[in-house]
Structures are given as C-alpha cells and as structure tokens.
Amino acid sequence: MRSLQLIYVAPVSEESSGGPLPFHHLQPPPTRSISSPSALSLLHQLPPSAIIYSIPARKDGKAMVTPTESSIIMTIDLYYVPGSAPCRSVLLTAKALNLNLNLKLVDLHHGEHLKPEYLKLNPQHTVPTLVDDGFSLWESRAIITYLANKYGKSSSLYPEEPKARAVVDQRLYFDMGTLYQRFADYFYPQLFGGESADPKKLEKIEDALKLLDGFLDGQKYVAGSNLTVADLSLVASVSSFEATDVDFKKYSNIKRWYEHIKATAPGYQEANEKGLDAFKALVKSMKK
Ligand SMILES: N[C@@H](CCC(=O)N[C@@H](CS)C(=O)NCC(=O)O)C(=O)O
Numbered sequence: 001m002r003s004l005q006l007i008y009v010a011p012v013s014e015e016s017s018g019g020p021l022p023f024h025h026l027q028p029p030p031t032r033s034i035s036s037p038s039a040l041s042l043l044h045q046l047p048p049s050a051i052i053y054s055i056p057a058r059k060d061g062k063a064m065v066t067p068t069e070s071s072i073i074m075t076i077d078l079y080y081v082p083g084s085a086p087c088r089s090v091l092l093t094a095k096a097l098n099l100n101l102n103l104k105l106v107d108l109h110h111g112e113h114l115k116p117e118y119l120k121l122n123p124q125h126t127v128p129t130l131v132d133d134g135f136s137l138w139e140s141r142a143i144i145t146y147l148a149n150k151y152g153k154s155s156s157l158y159p160e161e162p163k164a165r166a167v168v169d170q171r172l173y174f175d176m177g178t179l180y181q182r183f184a185d186y187f188y189p190q191l192f193g194g195e196s197a198d199p200k201k202l203e204k205i206e207d208a209l210k211l212l213d214g215f216l217d218g219q220k221y222v223a224g225s226n227l228t229v230a231d232l233s234l235v236a237s238v239s240s241f242e243a244t245d246v247d248f249k250k251y252s253n254i255k256r257w258y259e260h261i262k263a264t265a266p267g268y269q270e271a272n273e274k275g276l277d278a279f280k281a282l283v284k285s286m287k288k
Pocket residue numbers: 084085086108113124125126127128138139140141176
C-alpha cells in the first residue's frame with residue numbers, strides 16, 4: 001500500500017499558469033516524472049514509496065496551484081467519517097497547513113472499523129486514524145500536533161516556544177478530558193442509547209463552557225495571539241453542540257470567538273461545516 005504521494009509542481013510563470021487555483025483542480029499525470037533539477041534534492045528527504053509528479057502548467061490554468069517551486073503537496077491517508085468532531089479537527093488542521101489528505105471513508109455503521117485490516121492500523125478502532133508513509137496514528141489531538149510538527153515548522157499553529165506550546169497543550173487536554181468528554185457523557189447516551197437528558201450532566205458542560213469563556217476573555221484566540229491547533233480542536237467540538245440543546249452562544253466570549261474562527265480558519269466551510277451538517281442530519285434521523 002502506498003500511503004504517501006508527493007506532488008511536485010514545476011515552476012512556471014504566472015502568465016502561463018493563469019494564477020493559483022484550488023487543490024481540487026489538480027489531476028496528477030499517470031506517469032512518473034521529475035521535472036526540475038532542484039527537485040532532485042527533495043528526493044533525499046523522501047521515503048522509497050514516494051512518487052514525485054510533475055504537473056506542467058497548462059494554458060487554461062487548470063493544473064497549477066501556485067507557480068513556485070515550493071508548492072509541494074503531501075498526500076497522507078486519513079480514515080474518517082465526516083460528522084465526527086475529532087475527524088473535523090484533523091481536516092481543519094490539514095487546511096491550515098495546506099496539506100492534501102487522501103480521505104478514506106470508514107463505515108462505522110457496518111463495522112468497518114472492527115475488521116482486521118483496520119485493527120492492524122488502529123487497535124483502538126477509532127476514527128480519525130492517520131497513516132503517513134506506514135506510520136499509523138490515532139487520537140485526533142495527537143494527529144493534529146503531529147501534522148503541525150512535521151509539516152508546519154514555519155507556521156504558528158503549534159508554537160515551538162515551550163510556554164506557548166504548553167498553553168496550546170493545556171487547551172487541547174481541556175478539550176479532550178473536560179469539555180468534549182462532558183458533552184459525550186451528556187449527549188451520546190441520549191443519541192445512541194435513547195436515554196433522557198440528565199440535567200446534572202448538562203450542568204457539568206455549563207461549568208466547562210464557563211471555563212472556556214474565561215480563557216477567551218479579551219482574547220481573539222484560545223491559546224495565545226494567533227490561530228493554533230487548540231482553536232481548531234475546540235471549534236470542531238463546540239460546533240457540534242449546535243446539533244443539541246447545549247446553548248454555548250449565551251457565553252459572549254465563546255460566541256465572538258466562534259464567529260471569528262468560522263470566518264477566518266482556512267477552508268472552514270469544507271473542513272468543518274459540511275461534516276457538521278452530516279452530524280446534524282444524523283442527530284435528526286436518530287431522534288425521529
Ligand atoms: N479521543 C478520540 C475519540 C475518537 C472517537 O471516539 N471516535 C468515534 C467517532 S466520533 C469512533 O471512532 N467510534 C467508534 C469506536 O470507538 O469504535 C479522538 O479524539 O480521536
């Protein structure tokens with residue numbers, strides 16, 4: 001199984017490319033090729049399974065992403081389901097890093113995640129699972145920090161300075177162990193077990209939301225002065241509340257932050273909103 005492709009975009013002039021285009025216009029050619037001597041240096045950093053595609057500029061401008069030699073798109077496998085908040089945080093991170101993931105839908109409903117092939121990748125049988133050149137990783141927050149570490153060295157999504165990184169990690173653990181955990185404890189027994197809403201569990205979510213509102217007091221972002229993977233993880237979690245009776249918008253700092261991240265996180269619509277709609281549809285169908 002080839003789990004990593006590298007697409008190398010040959011440098012051309014703006015004129016012939018017609019300017020940058022979204023990734024989905026890319027169609028890798030069927031033949032292997034390396035089109036620039038400087039691309040050869042990249043080969044030394046790549047695993048043997050990598051293939052380099054040279055994508056020539058076309059007059060109609062359809063094959064280009066951006067006309068520079070640094071336009072390198074790594075394709076990494078992501079096993080996922082669209083409605084899942086943990087999966088959506090990975091999609092958001094990939095967008096923010098300009099990474100092109102090879103999406104592999106997992107049919108949880110028919111137990112695809114319990115089959116031996118999947119258990120070999122992830123014995124914990126959860127989505128998301130990332131496979132990067134044979135390296136398999138699960139737990140969404142481990143995945144997003146790995147991606148930022150490996151592919152976002154120059155980005156501020158996961159800062160390297162120890163204290164700044166510690167604050168990002170603290171927010172990620174808060175999301176996993178407190179906010180999203182309390183949401184799961186409250187809502188999933190209702191959704192999947194037909195149980196009635198437990199007001200005590202709702203109160204616990206409210207306590208967590210008050211904490212989040214406090215983190216955001218006077219802040220545009222949840223961990224520091226710029227967008228980080230903590231915002232992307234938390235926005236995937238909090239947006240899921242829209243499908244339920246958990247009213248997070250009554251917390252003014254959360255509401256302001258949520259609207260801001262929705263409007264500014266790269267590729268938000270495709271990476272989170274689409275999957276959120278799928279989650280809302282699932283909730284609607286289960287509640288019938
Ligand atoms: N903490 C995990 C949670 C992953 C998780 O529970 N995913 C659910 C879907 S949202 C799943 O895979 N459920 C199937 C199973 O656990 O067997 C993460 O953030 O990745």
